[in-house]
Structures are given as structure tokens and as C-alpha cells.
Amino acid sequence: MVPLWFYLVVSAALFAIGAYGALARRNAIAIVMSVELMLNAANINLVAFWRYLNPFEINGQIFAAFVFIVAAAEAAVGLALIISIYRSRQTVIVEDVNMLKW
Amino acid sequence: MEITWQTIAFAAFAVMTLGGGLMVVISRNLWHSALFLMLSLFGTSGLFVLLVAPFLAAVQVLVYIGAIAILVLFAIMLTRRMMGLEETQNTQWPAAAAVALVLFLILFVTVSPLVDEQWFKDIFGGDEKDSLGQRISRLNADLPVDTDERDENGELKVKPNDQLNFVTVEAIGEALVTRDGFVLPFELASILLTAALIGAIVVAREDEA
């Protein structure tokens, strides 16, 4: 059988990959995708913990389900904001969106 | 560790998830990134199946791949002038990579029982007084349904045939609408989705003129 910590390591790796993407990609949409990866990593954690530690209580799965909802809402709003900035600046490169500073 | 179909499936899905994720962040073509995102999400869905969470696996496919990834694709098409960028990584990517690596190492050290191996302690030092034993047992935990724990009546707590479907969709549905379950966050989630809907429309709507 696969031990719990295998899942946790996969989740950690996915989280780190997502973090890297959020920090290093220039395109805002790519950053949104990276953040989705990070949320997904948390979800793997939740479900794995639920399965191995407390499978008789439903709360882990429910938590994961709510993360889906939040991820969907976040993606919708985030992409809308990106499109909005694209309309006013003709760019989605995050580095170039730096009118507000200091 | 015994090689079973489960371990093989796990390895496959893990590779799919991580490889897909990696390609999302390093692929030069944004379109490819989005497709790899789908792959990665599909891999996660597979992991959910292995974890006996079929409902979540289905939702993962429906919501993540069916909705979010498609949304991303739409966004990419709407801003398609930005697709063919030569440089996809910004100048701080080495620092970002270092951060991600350190983050992974910290998480790895924290969640993996390898820390308790004697060779690890020999290299990095470790404290004897911390009772890591419990953590090892938890992290190495196999499915609790394999135990033959019995309740006070001498019955097995988990019936053998419950093993793979002790949580049904029905249980989830019930929890979401029971007063002493998760009805409050459930209702709040509906409001959250409404807000996101209104918000996305307000922000992204084309001008009428």
C-alpha cells in the first residue's frame, strides 16, 4: 500500500511548483494557473489526511469541496481583472503593470 | 514496499500531476501551459480516486477541468496578443526557484518520516526528546480500515465490504444541508459565487457604447 507521506510529498512538490510559477511567470494568466496548482496541492493534502486519519468524519472531503468553490470564484474574478487590465494597458505582463509604486 | 496495482497507479498519477504542473510553469507557450494544467488536474483527480474520494474526483474533472481550465483558455484567447512571448520567466526566476526549492525541502523534511531515520539524524542532527514516533506511525499509516478494531459489542468497526465506499455521495450531500453539518458555509459559498459572478461581469464586461 502507498503510505500517507507519499501523498504529502507529492502535494508539497506541487505546492512548490505552483509557488515557483507564481513568482517567476511574467504572464498574469500563468500566475493564476500557478495559484490554482497551489490550491490543488492543498486539496491533495486534505483528501489524503482525511482518508488516512479520520475517514469516518466527512469534514476533510467537504473542506476540499469548498476549496473547489473558492478556486472557481477566484479564477473567475482574477481572470476578469486581468482582462480589465488588458483593456486599459494592452498588457498582461505583471512586471509592466507598475504605475502604482513607492 | 510491496508493488501492487495501487502503487503503480499512484506513481503514474503522481508523475502526471507533478510533470503537468512543472510544464505549466516552464512551458513557453501559454496555450500549452493551459493544456498541461488540465493534465495536472486530471492527475490529481486520479489521486482522489486512489484515495477513495470518487465524488471529489468527479468534481475535480467537472469543475476544475470543465470550468476553470476552460475559463483560463478563454482568458488566453481574449488576450491572445500576449501569447507568443519569447521570455516567459521574469528576471527574478532564479530567486523564485531557490525559494520554491527551499519551500519544498522544508515541507519534505516536515512531512516525510525519513527525518527519523538514523542516517538523517547523523547528518543533520536531531533531538531525541521529541517523540517523533507517533508521527512516523501516522505518516506511514496504512488505511485505517485494515485494522481489526472492534467496538464494545465485539463487532468490527468497519465492515469488510465498507472498505472502499464508506463515504458515499449521500453522506456528503447530507453533511452539506444538515443544520449541524456544513449548511452555513454551504450557503455562504452560494453567496460567494454570486459575488464572484456579479464581480466578474462588472469588471470584465465590454462597454455598451
Add this chain to the structure above:
Amino acid sequence: MDVNWLDANYLAWLIPVPPLISFMLIILFTGRNKVLSHSIAVGSVVLSFLMAFGVFLKATGTDDFGFHETTLRIFGDDITWMDVGLSEFKMGVAVDPLTAVMLFMVPIAMLMIFIYSVGYMGAYPDDDPHKIRYSRFFAYLSLFAGGMLTLVVADNLLLLFMGWEIMGLCSYLLIGFLFEKKSAQQAAVKAFMTTRVADVLMLVGIGYLYAEAGTLKFHEIFFANNAEIIERLGNADQTGYIGLSAASIIGLLLVIGTIGKSAQFPLHAWLPDAMEGPTPVSAMIHAAAMVSAGVYAVIRVFPLLEAGGNPHHAEYTAPLILMGVIGSITALGAAILGVGQNDIKRVLAYSTISQLGFMVAALGIGAYVAAAFHLITHAFFKALLFMSSGAVIHAMEHGEHAAEHGHGHDEHGHDEHHTHDEHAHGHGSYTWADLNAKIEHGIEAGHLQPGERTPYGTDYVGPNGELPDDAEWKTSIPQGLKPDFVAKPNNIALMGGLRHKIPVTAYAMLAGSASLVGFPLITAGFWSKDEIIADAMTFITNSGQFEGHSPWLHMLVFFSLVIAATFTAFYTTRMWLLTFWGKPRSAMAEHATLMNHVDPEELAKAQTSTKKFWLQYSNSALMQGPLVVLAFFAIFAGFVGIHGDFPVLEWFTGSHNFFHEFVGASLLHEPATVPFKIWPVLVSVLAFSIGAGFAYVKYGVPRDSYEKDPVQNMVGDPVWQALKDRFGFDTLYLATFYRGFEWFGRVFSYRKVDKETIDGILETVAVVFNNIGEAIKRFNHVIIDGVGDGIPQLIGLSGRWFRNLQSGRVQQYLLFTAVMLLAIGLFFVLRVL
């Protein structure tokens, strides 16, 4: 509830209220109507005065009022102000003997100042800033009065501190009242910042006291039945740090508050500059209210300051030593500086600093009753002097105008065919445009060169002939407040002979001056100053009392004060003689008068002679009337504090020192009365005679304005210049402020600092940081020779680093966030592993 509102317990509550209400009414509603505004203001003070006087009468009529064995013989009450969980904090008022005498002095002086202000402000032409902001002036003045009265009746240190802060704010607003003048702005900021630095330390002291004693009420801390609190606080073994008892540390902090508020060395520099405010303000701040408040607060907490020691046995505690030394330095230094001033208000400013030094020094040797006595008499005669000087300046300005227009000395209607516009110019009005026009005119006519000082205040002409605007304040600071500049109407060198022009003012000021120099026997100042000197001297000669301790502080105080008194006599006599004696030394003085600027047509229309008189002399009467009242007190207020055993006057005193016995009951223990000796009296008289006599010899003869000052001849030009430059203190401060500001700007502001907004306020922060920076630098030099500027550079580097952080690029923010998270996380994880 059955409340007798005329009961002194309740009246005390109400005393500060009318001026505060007046402030709100004027600010919010009656700003447009000048007459209504000043009526409300004066009316409110009259109301406060009546209530305060009622309380005072009741207090003096109560037997053994305030005696500490009979705690109940104190008026006042309190309410729970803040219920903070485990304890509750009470706010209230209390009238004990010290408060009672303050309630006698403060409202009278204030009422006079208010009435005087009506005349003083009214004497300006309609388009002068004084007149434009007329109502606001009375609003500020009311708030000031409210703050002072709150401070006086407060029964705890926190309420006292609130009144103290209200006054600080008002002094800032009032000193900067003519904010078109940059010098006034800078003076306001300087005053506010200097006192604030001290206030913050004082607040720390109050907090410490609350933490140690659990209460801030005077009568719970300082009263006899609670003596154990004081004893515990005064015991260095039980409380406090680094060998000082808690009482000493608290005392030091509170005394520093006083040093700032009462303009003691080295925080005295704001007070001479504060003369930029309108003259009634100077009277208010420097005589009746604010600076006295500093001394008043110290008298209030005196038992705390001497806890653990006994000045009467030469066992000095740290706060006492601080006060004695600072007071002596200030009294002497300021008195010497007073000699070199030609600005009539500056002379008085230094004399104020010096007299406050007397009080603080007296407190240092434990003579707090003498200090309180001097506080009262000084308030009367110094208010009188300031207001007189205002009248003099007004008369001079008027004379300047008349002289400019070639008018002879004409008793009636001397400005028949002048419009109001011309008045404006004649009166040195300060509107911005006006000044610039004047300067342009001056440059065209070749009178002024760019970079030269303008004759219209302490501003300089900018490189292109304009007044330096706010953006350039930084570069203009080092010269901007050049201390030796004297505006024309204030210059006593240009006066002379004014006793014929404004006789009432002249003789009122003579009374005030006599009191200030301590003219023997008949002036209030003599009695109060004598008591301080007597206290100092008696203990020196009576050294058996000291049980082996050296009375060095008494000696220091005695000698400095006697010398200071001599100088005081000299410069005061010099000022009075130069102003009023001899012949007019300029056209302005020739034409000086206090009559109104009255429209001749209106004058002709006036029907009755009363109305005519009022039209012409209303301001003159409003200004000089209060002078007469105060002159009365300047002479006679001293008789309440004559030593009981004074020869010949024994029949009058009945062997009692009324003031001493009354006020002495305020505090923890009644101070011992000094036995009467003739020597101190003789020393006082001698000091007066030498100083005043010498001044009369030098200045009593007619002289011309171009003649060198006799003192200048005597001491030589360099010393004279040093006196005029105030020993370079101001220049030194400015240089430090300025440099500090630059340093601060370089290190912490990561882009062009907005000079316009930061203005003078950052100066003081800069000083603090500058000093820290300097200290670090020194430390570096000493400890790690060769590293030099290492740490300041490091700070500078981090400043630039901060700049890079807020780059506007969100991913950099994210990166930094993640790095910090990992750093903090690793730190804690590794610590527990």
C-alpha cells in the same frame, strides 16, 4: 439630586468651562462678527473670573484651609472617567490653597489680557491680518484660557497634562498667528516641537508614576495620610533603577517637562522667538499662563521631588539638583543676555526666562513657597510689562506711519485725508502680496539688494528679489531666524522720550519695571525675590543644620541669583530709560501716539463729545486701562507675603506671613519659616542699587540713535555681538536641526522629500535621529577605529533597499513575502527542533 451649584465644590468644576464654550461658539458660529466674538470671549472670562473669585473668597474664609490633617477642607469632586477593567480612573477638580491663589491671579491677569486684546487687535487697520483673523484670535485665546484654568483646578496629573497640552497647541497656533511671516511659522514650530519633546518625557514620567503609585491624584499621593506612598517611592532600595529611586526618576522626567514648558536652559531657545506672536499672546504665554504652568506643576509635585532627601539639610535629590543647577544657569544666563537686546519684547522675553530661572532655582533648594510667591507676583508685573510693550509698539507703528507721510504732531485729526489703504502701508501689514510689492519697490529704488534682509520682519530677499517661498525654506533656515534682527517699531534704540507721548503706559511700565528689578519695600517683586534670596542665604549662614553635608547647591543658587538680580536691575532700567527717558531718537518716536485711526468724516458726524472721545481714544483706553489695574497688583500684591518679623512692618503683618501660611498648607508638610535676617534684605537692596544706579549713569543722559550703546563701548564689539547673537545658541541649534534634517532625508526618505509639506516639523525628529546617528558614529570611531561611517551607511543602504522593495511590481512583493516566510519559519522550526 439636590445640588447647590453655587457651592464651591461645584463652582470649581465650572471655572474652565466658559472659555471652552466661548472657543467653540466663536469658531463654529460667530466667526464673522468681530464685536460679538470678542464680547463672548471677554464675557466668558468675566464669568470664570467671578466664579474663581467666589472660590477664592471661600477658600480664604475657611479656617485652616487645606491643612493636611483635615483633608476635607478642600473643594472639588471627581467622577469615574475610565473604568479600565481591574482599576478605575478618576477625573476631578480640587481646590487647595495653592490652587486658590492661582485662581486669584490667573483670572485677573487673563481678564486684563482679554480686555487689552480688544484694544490691541482693534487698533489694526481693517485689511491687516490681525484684523482679518480677529475672531479666531479670540477663539484661540479662549481655548488657551480654558486650558490654563483646567490645569489649575485639576486634581490629578493627567487632567493637568491635558490642560498643559491644550496650551501647547494654542501657543503653537497663536505664535504662528501671522503665518504669512515665515519667521512666525518657524517660531511656532520651534516652540511646539521644543515643548513637545519635553512633554513626551513628562508623559512617560506620569505613566511611571501611575504604574508605581496606582493613582495620579495629588491628594492621594502627596497628602499626609498617604505619606507611605511617597516614602516608598523615595526609597531607592525598594523602587527605581540604577541607584535612583522611583521618585527621583519620575521627578527628573517631570522636571524636564517643566524645563521645556518654562523655557529653561537648554530648551529656552523657543521663547525669544515666540515674540513673533501678537503682544497679548506674549503676555498670556509668558506671564500669566503657559510658562507659569511649568513651575506650577513642579510646585504641585514637590513632595515627590524631594522624596528621599531633604533640601533643608542639604540632602539634595537628583531632581532638586537638576532644578537648582538649571535654574541658576538660566537665571544668570538669560539676565546677561537681556543686557544685549534692543528689541523691547526680546528684553522682556529674556527677563521672563531669567525670572523663571529664579523660581526653578528656588524650588531646587526647597523654597517652594517662595517660588509660588514669586510666580504670582511675576505673573502680574510681567503681564503688565508685556502689555505695556505692546502699547509702546503700537504707538511707534503709528508714529512711523505719521512720519512717513510727513505729518506734524497734530493732536486732532492728524490723518484727515488718508484712506484706509494708506493706513495699511503705514502699519507694516504683513499680507504676502504687500510684502512682495514693497520689496520690488525697494529693489527698483536701489534700497534693497537680492540676498539682503528685508526691513519687514526677519525674512530675506530671495535671489530674484522675491520673498523665499516655502519650497526654499530649507536653504533659508540658517539665516532665516537670525537672532539679532530687530523690527523697527520694537527697537528701543529708536525710541526715547515716549513718556510725554503715552504717559499712562510709561508710568504703568515704570511700576512693572520697578517690581521686576525689586525696588525695595514698595514693590511686589522685591518681597518675592527677597524671599528666595533669603531662603538661599539663611541656610548657607546657618550651616550647623547640615550635619556635615555641604550646602553647595544653596551657595550656587545664592550667588547666581544675586548676580542675576544685579543684571536684571541693569537691563530693566536700561530698557525703561531708553524707551521713555530723554528725547525722541527717531521720527517714529517723535510722532508716536495711541489714538485710533478714525475716518475724519465719521468723526465729524459724531454728535456728542463722549462719542468723539470714544472714536478717537477707544483703543487707547482699552489698552491702557488694564495696565493701570495690573500696575496696582504689581505694587501691592507683594504685601501678602512679607516676612512676619520684618522690622517696622510688624504692625502690619502681625508677625504672620500670610502667603506662607496659607500656601504652605497645600503640600505634604508645612515648610519651616526662615527666621528673619537683615542680611538678605541688604543684599537685595545692594543688587538693585548697583544695577539700577549703573544703568541710570549710563543711560540717564540724552543720547542719539546713532551713538554706540554704552554697554557696547564698555565690553567691546565682540562681546556685544555675542550677546546679540544669544551666545550662538540659536545658530547652533539651527545648524544642528538643519544638518540633522539633511541626514534624515538622505537615510530615510527614498525620494525627493516634500519640503513643502514637511516644513519645519521634521526638524526635531531629525535632531533625535541625528543625535542617534552621531552617537552611533562616535561609538564606531571609538570602538572600531577605521570602520568610521559603517553603521550610518548601513542604515542608508537599508533605506535604499526599502525603496527597491516597493517597486510597484507585485511579483517582487510576492517573492519577498515568501522569502520572509521561509526565514521566519526556518528560524522557529530550527529553534524547536
Add this chain to the structure above:
Amino acid sequence: MPELMQFNTDDTRGFLAILPEILMTILVLIVIYMDLFLPPSRRKSVGYMAGVGMLVIGGLAWLIVPADGLKVSEQLVLGGMVRSDDLAKIFKVMVALVGGLTCLMGMGDIRLRYKGEFYALIIIATMGASLLSSAADLVMVFISLETLSISLYVLSGFVRRPETPNPTEEAFASRSAESGMKYFLFGAFTSAFLLYGLSLLYGFSGGHTNIYRIGQALAAGEQDTAPIILALMMVVVGFGFKISVVPFHFWTPDVYEGAPTPVTSFISVVSKAASFAVLTRFLLAVFPPEQLISVPLDQYKEFSEIWVQLFSILAVITMTLGNIVALSQRNIKRLIAYSSIAQAGYTLMGVAAIATTKSGDGAAAVAYYMFMYVFTNTLFFACIILFTNATGSETIADMAGLSRRNPWLAMGITIALLSLAGIPPTAGFVGKFLLFRAAVDSGLTWLAVFGVLNAIIGLYYYLVVIKVIYVDRSPDDEKPIDLPAPYGFVMATSTVAVVLLGTFLIGPIVNWASEAGLDLFRL
């Protein structure tokens, strides 16, 4: 493993606990329908409906009395999702009132005035904040936090490009979009950390989502320390982002500057207040000091020491950096952004003091400080909106002569700044006093000293603004600024609140806050 904490299943209590949120939901619907069906000429009443409705809900929330003296398990209702105690109530009242005032403020902004969506989103965000301040379950914490955040992302980027070309408006829309995007990216990133932290907590506590159960499980000492600390750090990132704690503050000035001013005001008060509420509750529940464990344990594991240290350090860094950088700001909204960072730093002193004072003084100080801070900042922003509308400028230098253009406006700003600077008799003084006292009482005197030093630094930049308003002249001195009715109401309400909180209401509110603090320490 100790026995699990039980939850209250009483219908009435559950209903009352979320009554304000139910009413807000109804209000959202009313607002949306009014926006849909009212003719444009009468759209203005939408704003009044939303604003006054929220104020009424705030008042009602005040009247709903949580039964005193209940045990924790009796206060946990609706399956342990929320805890209805005094702390929740004080923050609910606070956010509802300020949310109402924000709606009224929005009525003065030409870009928001006729947008029903604006009011709807403000109410939804307030609802999120309201639930967040009572949340007692990881699921609830996460989803209410996201409701608040996501609404705010939209609101920050709310201003759209004008239909007809207009450079000023386009610049406005562009800055608003940028602030919305930055806020979103920063928020999404940190909330991913938060979620990951929550998932670790869920796992390493053995699979619980209720924070009180997690607290029991963690205190039982059966777990390894390192992952818990890691989870704590990640959770701190998520909350620290919302309350702009250094070093998670970078979004603050940029978003504050770019967002429409009423939204900035909302972000700086409601979002911050609710986050402090949840932070306080979360820390005490998940990492409880020993006396807060309801069941006897064989071995007790102390985590509170760690977060006390963490928050002490964060408090010092936060207030110092906020104050120092604020000194050199030229834009009034950026200035207030740094000021709000500094204020968060002061409040963190109270958070650090929570665990070490058993009487709940720390939590009480936090509650009181937030109560006065939300009104103060609202007052300040109402004034700033008026000023910006009249002059079209946000630089401090352009505020010169404001006292002559509208004395009420100048007075409002002055009172707000004096309160922020902590000068009596405004509420800020009492708030700072309580915080410093709480810090001193819990042995963090050095922290209080830092607080006092920072208060001194802070004084200067607040006074600069006051000085500019009253002393400096500008060519526009003669042009008076109008005071529209909704603003007059907002300013009057918040001014009265600020002054009353500093004088007559000190007693009642401090009592209330102390009750709330004590509630957290009741088992």
C-alpha cells in the same frame, strides 16, 4: 486523545448567531432588485437603502444579546461553524456599522454612485467579515475570508473605462484596474499559503476542522512540533496579508492608492478589523495556553510562547516600518496606507499580549482599538473623498488652506488624525493606552516602549497634515467646498463616535471589550 468538544444544537441560538448575516443577505437581494427595476432617476435611493439598512442591521446586532456565562461548547452553534460570543458581537456591530457608512460614502463618488453592484458587493464583503469574526471552523474561516477577499478584489478594480474618451477617467480606471489586479495576485498567493497551512493543521491534529477541537488535539502533545509551527507560519501569512503586517504589507500602499476611495476605506477598516478578530480567536483556540484546555491532559504542549514571540517581533517591525516610510509620503492615500500599517503594528501588541494575560485584557485592547480605529479611519476617508472630489488631487500639499474652504472638513480630518496619533480626548488615546497597558501587564514592557517611541514618530506626519490644512495658503482659499448630505451624515456619525469613544463611552465600550476578552478565556 481527550474526548471531543460538543456543540450546541439549540435552534434559536443558532438562528440568532447568524441573524445579522441573514438580514444582510435579504438586503443584498433588495439592493440588486432595486437596481434592476428602479428608473435611473431614482437610483439614488439604492445607496440610501444599502447604507441605512446596514446601519439598522448593525444596531440590531447590538441588541442581540449572546447569553452570558455560557461555556465554549454552548456558544459553538451550527455544527461548530461559528461561535456566538461577545467578541463576535462587538466585531459584527463594528463591521455592519462601518459597512453602512461606506455605502453612504460611495454615494458621493461619481464613479460608484449609481452602481447597484457596488452596494451589493460591499454588503457581501461585510457579511464575509461578519462571519469571519465569529468563525470557529477551518472551513468557515477559509470561506468567509475568501468571501471578503474576492468581493474586495472586484471592488478595488471596480472603476471601468469611460464610454466616451476622457483622460482623467481613463487614468482613474487604469489605476483602479491595476490595484485590483495587484490585490488579487497578492491575495490569491497568500490565501494559497493560508489554505496549505490549514490543511496541515487539519492533518496534524488528526483530522479535525473545528478550531477548538484542533486546539485540544494539539495541546495533548501527541503531535510533532515542526509541522504545527510551519502551519502556524503559513496561517500567519494569510491573516498577515489581510491586516497588512510587515513583511506581508507590500500590496497596501499600491492598492490603497489605486482603489476607489470608499473601497480603500472599507479595506482599511472592515477587512482589517475582521481579520484581527479571527486572528485573536484562532490563535487562542488552536494554540491555547494551558488554562484554556477544557479537559485534563496527561501532557500539555505549549505553543503560545512561539506565537507571542512571533507577534511581538512582527508588531515592532510593522509599526516601525509603517511610521518611518509614512514620513516621506506625498499622496494622502499612501500616507494613510502606511499609517494603517503602523496602526496594525500597534494592534499586534495587543495580540501578542493575549496569551500572557489571563484576564483577556489583550483581546479587549484589540477589540477596543479596532472599534475606535474603524470609525476614525472612516471619518478620515470621508473627508478625503470630499477633498478629492472638490480638487481632483490626492497630494498632501494640495490640502493647503482646507480650513478656509470648509472648516467642518478640516475639523473632521483633524479629529481623525488626532485620534490616529493618540491624543486625548479622542478615542485613539484610550485605545493606545489600553494596548500599552496590556503589553506592560503581560511582561512585554519593551514592546510598549517601542510602541511609545513609534507613537512619537507617528505624531509628526499626522501633524504635518494638520499644519498644511490650517496654516498653509493656497490660491484656492476662496473656493468653498460643499458638504453633501450623505457625507455630512457619515462625518457627523463617525466624529461623534470618535469623540464619544474617547470620553463618555470609554467606560461602556471598554467594559464590553473586556467582557469579550473574558469570553475568550472562558471554558
